[in-house]
Amino acid sequence: MHYYQITLHRSSAPILTYHYDKPLKIGQQIEVPVHSKVKLAMVLDEVEKPEGFETSEILNVLNSYYSSMQIEIAKFISSYYFSSLGEALGLFVPCRSGYPHPDDEKLNSLKDATKDVILDCRGEDTPTYGLPILSDDQKRAYKKLLKKDKALLFGVTGSGKTEVFISLMAKTIAEGKQCIFLMPEISLTPQMQTRLEKYFGKRIVMWHSKLTKKKKEKILEKIYAKEVDIVAGARSALFTPLEEVGLIIVDEEHDDSYKSMMKPRYHARDMAVYMGAKLGAKVVLASATPSLGSYHKYEVVKLTKPFIQTQKKYYFVEGSTLTNGMIKKIDENFRAGEQSLLFVPTRGNFKYLYCTKCGETHTCPYCSVGMALHRYARHLKCHYCNFTEVIREVCSACGHTPLISERMGTVEAKEMIHSSIEDIVIEQFDRDSITTAGKLKKALKRFESKESHLLLGTQMLSKGHDYANITLSVILGMDYILGLGDYRARERAMSLLIQIAGRSGRAKSADVII
Ligand SMILES: [Zn+2]
Ligand SMILES: [Zn+2]
Structure with a gap:
């Protein structure tokens, strides 16, 4: 009999011990009984028969698993962002059995030998219109970025960052590696997809939270079958099971939407930098208004000239x-x-309530920020903590009546x-x-x-x-x-x-x- 420590999927529960009659690999996804329910879990380690308590048997062994790299990164997320390992692993899309195992050394060397052949037989899925022609400014930025492991591309609006990205991605793909292209969810428009497909055909997929389960499964099939070179998407795209990532681009790196508001509360831009170092991938952050943190921390490559000079x-x-x-x-x-x-x-249609006598804004008792007046719902609401109360008529600071609202x-x-x-x-x-x-x-x-x-x-x-x-x-x-x-x-x-x-x-x- 074998005994395994396991972690429950997306759960804050502690590590548990189960048994199984066959050997299992670390990272294997399994199903285990917890009370009267069946839960998804992952094998963490094989251990000696525990003393002092009985163990239950693992019910099912699934055809999916986490690679050693995924587990390593998840361990970092769990310690850095204060979450359980199960919650951190829940971010990742597991690998699937029946396809080459990324941990398998022999396969990797075999793949190196066949890389040229793979490149040659891509056929009609390869770029159809050639690559964008770069301006001198773009060329200079592109060459600088090629030399750096990580850098911040600081380009004014309309300076053509996307063309630089496309050139970098094409270079990465030619080297037999894959790219992750992160952008805020709202930028993931059909126009962006068309623009990228023009160069990369069907070898690019869009990945975001609004995809249906069926669509996600279809995309994953393509990723598992190695038919994908670029995953473009919102922050979750970082955790798709690509085999050999060579480039991670984080566009609009200053954007708030890269910070997850759910556990684990990771920041996708910072994770991109961490994962880039782990995976040996180049990381390019980009923005017209970079965060001061990134501007201070990373080497800056500038794109100073907009495509069309206007005043x-x-x-x-x-x-x-x-x-x-x-x-x-x-x-x-x-x-x-x-x-x-x-x-x-x-x-x-909201405004703030404020006192005409003392000038106090009516604030949330918990957050000390102005409470928003919802005219149609007829209440006051704090947009930070959702604390809600009836519309006040008297100033809580000086007792003056009435309070008026301002702000359009x-x-x-x-x-x-x-x-x-x-x-x-x-x-x-x-x-x-x-x-x-x-x-x-x-x-x-x-x-x-x-x-x-x-x-x-x-x-x-x-x-x-x-x-x-x-x-x-x-x-x-x-x-x-x-x-x-x-x-x-x-x-x-x-x-x-x-x-x-x-x-x-x-x-x-x-x-x-x-
Ligand atoms: Zn007042
Ligand atoms: Zn509040």
């Missing part, structure tokens, strides 16, 4: 609401057949513009109106074809979509972003400002009103 004029206006002057500018721009963008930093949400801004400018079609761009990928696609399409004239939205506007024809950006409420309860509030405000201003003036000169 931006900045105007600073005091106050936090939409003024008549701004509406007039939007109107003029609309009459001239141009498109505009309006950024409002709060989502939906997207709903009010929309109403205000509609009442001043006839016929303007507004595309509302926030989490309340863009709830599915389909809605995002439709909204972008309407704006691109100039069916809508004004893009009105929240933080979502700052994420990497290309809007070629915007010549006016109005950015409201920067003071609010600067005053957020976050020690990086200033860094975030600056990043947001640059990203949103960068959405305008892509093709023509533009005005930015702040």
Whole structure:
């Protein structure tokens, strides 16, 4: 009889001991009885017959397993991000039996010998249009990146980072290795897929949390069968069972969505750097507004010239609401057949309650941040901890009545513009109106074809979509972003400002009103 220590899948339970009559490999996925239920688990180690307690028998041995590298990285995640090994391993997609085992040395050397042959017989799935032609600036950045194990590509908006990525990926694939291309979930658009497929055909797959189980299984089949060179996706793409990763790209590396809000609370950008070192893969972080941390930590390669040189004029206006002057500018721009963008930093129809006498904002008792007023739901809510209470009428600091609310949400801004400018079609761009990928696609399409004239939205506007024809950006409420309860509030405000201003003036000169 053999005895095994096992860890339960995605569970915080401690390590348990079971027995089985046949030898099992470390990393093997199994099913074990826990109380009256059957649970998924993994073999951690073989041990001596335990003394002092009876063990149960392992019920099933599955055809999937974790490689020694996956287990090693999971052990790091579990200690670094304070989670159990079972939770850390739960991030990874296991390998599957029946395909070559990545731990098998003999197979690896055999693979080296056949690499050239594999490259030759890729046939019609290979790039169809050749590689993008790089500008001198891009070429210089590409060559610099080739020499580095890890680096930060700091490229202004519209400077053509993607072409540099494509060149790096093509080089990696030619060496017989695979690439992971991470981007924020919202950038994973059909346009991006088409753009990448143009170069890499069907050997690229998109991986994100909204895939159905069936689609995921289909993609995994391709990965197991070694028909995939590039996995492009949100942070979970980092944990797909690729065999020999040679390049990890983290685009928009400053983006908050790389930080997992569930256990294990890992940061995908930091994990990419760690895994790159472990796997011997090159790591390229990229952003137009890199996080100060990355800028300080990693070698910086710059892309300084935008593809099309345009001019931006900045105007600073005091106050936090939409003024008549701004509406007039939007109107003029609309009459001239141009498109505009309006950024409002709060989502939906919420505001903050504040006292007219002492100026106190009504804050959450637990988080000391302003509580949002939800007009339709008729309550106050803390967007940090979800603490909810009835709408207050009396100031908790000085007892003054009434409290008034301020700050314009997207709903009010929309109403205000509609009442001043006839016929303007507004595309509302926030989490309340863009709830599915389909809605995002439709909204972008309407704006691109100039069916809508004004893009009105929240933080979502700052994420990497290309809007070629915007010549006016109005950015409201920067003071609010600067005053957020976050020690990086200033860094975030600056990043947001640059990203949103960068959405305008892509093709023509533009005005930015702040
Ligand atoms: Zn007061
Ligand atoms: Zn709170």
